[in-house]
Amino acid sequence: MSFTDQVVVVTGAAQGIGRSVAEAYAVAGAKVVLADYQEAEGAAAAASIRNEGGEAIFVQCDVRKEEEITNLINTTLEEYDQINILINNAGVARWKSPYELTVDEWDDVLNTNVRSTFLASREAAKHMKNNEHGGAIINMASTRASMSEPETEAYAASKGAIVALTHAMAVSLGKDHIRVNCISPGWIETGNVDELKKADHEQHLAGRVGIPSDISRACLYLSDPSNTFVTGTNLIIDGGMTRKMIYED
Incomplete structure (x- = not known):
């Protein structure tokens, strides 16, 4: 897939899945805007892309703050004149x-995960609708939107909300040729996968724990300009873990 002349904004791009996604788009020819509240790590990630021959800038952004999201989109337009x-x-x-769990802690999780997704999508869509071929928005949900571990109420609620927000915005923005999809990752190891136990891998039908590039490839697929029939969907990428029945011996 080629994303030459496409401008891509990735939030939470300083490390982990976000950084992997940003790097994948750069390799595919896109101009990438990395956003994160961690200034040093984000700047280093953008510099690494440039050192490999890609085109990238970093914008410090705390997605809990509406004005910083607006600045992120405006900076992208000032630098590249479009957002795809x-x-x-x-x-x-x-x-x-x-x-x-306190109210402030609950609000922090919901504001960081859900409200920011709406605000960034709203601001980006205002400009995407002026593009000849519209645009694509991908929201990062989680398999925890439909299954849980103890003491994950705020996180699970936020990810469930992202799934619902995704199909709602897909309906609202479809007339402007803006496709909105989400990805629900399962266990994606952002550290050293070689340090995991054999049993960790065997929980998955795929025989292994996921890695960030599994999500990066999905982003490329969902945002490919030729995939205009894919919108409003939640793509679960979990190595089949949520389809495997596990019994205690």
Whole structure:
């Protein structure tokens, strides 16, 4: 897939899945805008892309703040004069008992994960609709939108909301040729996958734990300009883990 002359914004791009996604688009020829609140790590990620021959800039952005999201989109337009693809990847998790989770902690998770996704999509779509071929938005949800571990209430709620927001915006923005999809990753190891136990891998039908490039390839597919019939969907990428029945011995 070629994304030459496409401008891609990736939030939460300083490390992990976000950085992998940004790097994949750069390799495919896109101009990439990396956004993250971690200034040093984000700038280093953008510099790494440029050192490999790609085109990238970094914009510091705290997605909990509307004005910083607006600045991110405006900076992208000032630099590249268009925006074709938005990857809403920024997010935060907080594992805490529902008996102890505070309102401020709840709001922080929901604002970081859900409100930012809406705001960034809204601001980017205002400009995507002026493109000849519209644009593509990909939101990062999670398999935890439909299954849970203990003490994940805020995170699970936020990811469920992202799935719902995705199909709602796909309906609203479809008339402007803007496709909106989401990805629900399962276990994606952003550290050293070789340090995991054999049993960790065997929980998956695929025989292994996921890695960031599994998600990057999905982003390229969902945002490919030729895939105009794919919108409003939630693509689950979990190595089949959520389809495997597990019994205790």
